[in-house]
Amino acid sequence: MNKDKKYYIIGNWKMNPENKKDAKKIFGEIKKASQRRRSKIIICPPFVYLNAMYTGRLPKSLSIGAQNCFWKERGSFTGEISPTQLVDMKVEYVILGHSERRTLGEDDGLVSKKIKALLSNGLRPIVCVGESERDGDGRYLNFLESQLDTVFSDVVSAELDRVVIAYEPVWAIGKNEDDAITGHSLYEIVILIKRFLSRKYGKERGFSVPIIYGGSVSPSNAEGILGEGNADGLLIGRESLDPKSFSKIIELADNL
Numbered sequence: 001m002n003k004d005k006k007y008y009i010i011g012n013w014k015m016n017p018e019n020k021k022d023a024k025k026i027f028g029e030i031k032k033a034s035q036r037r038r039s040k041i042i043i044c045p046p047f048v049y050l051n052a053m054y055t056g057r058l059p060k061s062l063s064i065g066a067q068n069c070f071w072k073e074r075g076s077f078t079g080e081i082s083p084t085q086l087v088d089m090k091v092e093y094v095i096l097g098h099s100e101r102r103t104l105g106e107d108d109g110l111v112s113k114k115i116k117a118l119l120s121n122g123l124r125p126i127v128c129v130g131e132s133e134r135d136g137d138g139r140y141l142n143f144l145e146s147q148l149d150t151v152f153s154d155v156v157s158a159e160l161d162r163v164v165i166a167y168e169p170v171w172a173i174g175k176n177e178d179d180a181i182t183g184h185s186l187y188e189i190v191i192l193i194k195r196f197l198s199r200k201y202g203k204e205r206g207f208s209v210p211i212i213y214g215g216s217v218s219p220s221n222a223e224g225i226l227g228e229g230n231a232d233g234l235l236i237g238r239e240s241l242d243p244k245s246f247s248k249i250i251e252l253a254d255n256l
């Protein structure tokens with residue numbers, strides 16, 4: 001057991017559930033399971049439910065996040081939500097550059113602008129990177145490096161302690177739990193990301209950035225991913241909408 005390690009257990013609800021009543025119910029159960037936890041638990045509901053998450057005081061270990069954010073603070077940008085508006089909603093963390101947003105047209109350049117805007121407003125970006133597929137000769141590793149290069153192009157060393165990196169390979173998202181990455185394979189990526197960061201920001205700062213994994217995480221594979229994979233946490237889609245599963249994962253992380 002590594003009592004010093006604090007894992008990030010993050011729920012990305014995506015465009016779920018279908019109504020506020022269900023959102024409040026799921027959140028209420030997760031809130032109960034989050035009391036007195038060592039892990040940092042973050043729930044990222046759709047924007048429209050953010051307000052409903054703040055009924056009563058939240059446990060210290062539980063925070064609220066958003067799933068996206070625009071890079072301007074105000075203006076004529078129909079349908080967008082600004083960093084200042086999220087701060088006003090008491091949001092602390094924001095998922096950025098999720099592959100499902102990239103499919104809708106977001107690219108590394110835009111993600112880079114958004115990171116900068118969040119950091120300037122005191123928010124904490126959870127930056128998603130990851131390849132679509134793997135090839136036999138390691139081109140996916142170059143892809144990952146170039147993605148990191150662009151999205152971190154404007155992030156300065158002093159801002160780094162507010163960043164979380166989520167490695168989410170597209171091929172592992174929304175699949176069966178057996179299709180998630182193996183701990184061994186994740187370990188290789190964690191090293192690559194740490195190497196990239198320490199080259200750019202120095203070893204001490206580079207190594208302090210939490211690197212988490214997302215893609216078909218469940219209670220049965222979470223332990224191996226965190227342990228053998230040497231990840232600092234998990235970004236969980238479907239299983240974060242099932243309070244029993246999600247609570248089980250929180251418990252596993254707390255006891256690791």
Ligand code: 13P
Binds near residue numbers: 098237
């Ligand atoms: P699943 O856990 O449903 O595969 O989703 C992963 C994800 O995209 C989290 O951001």
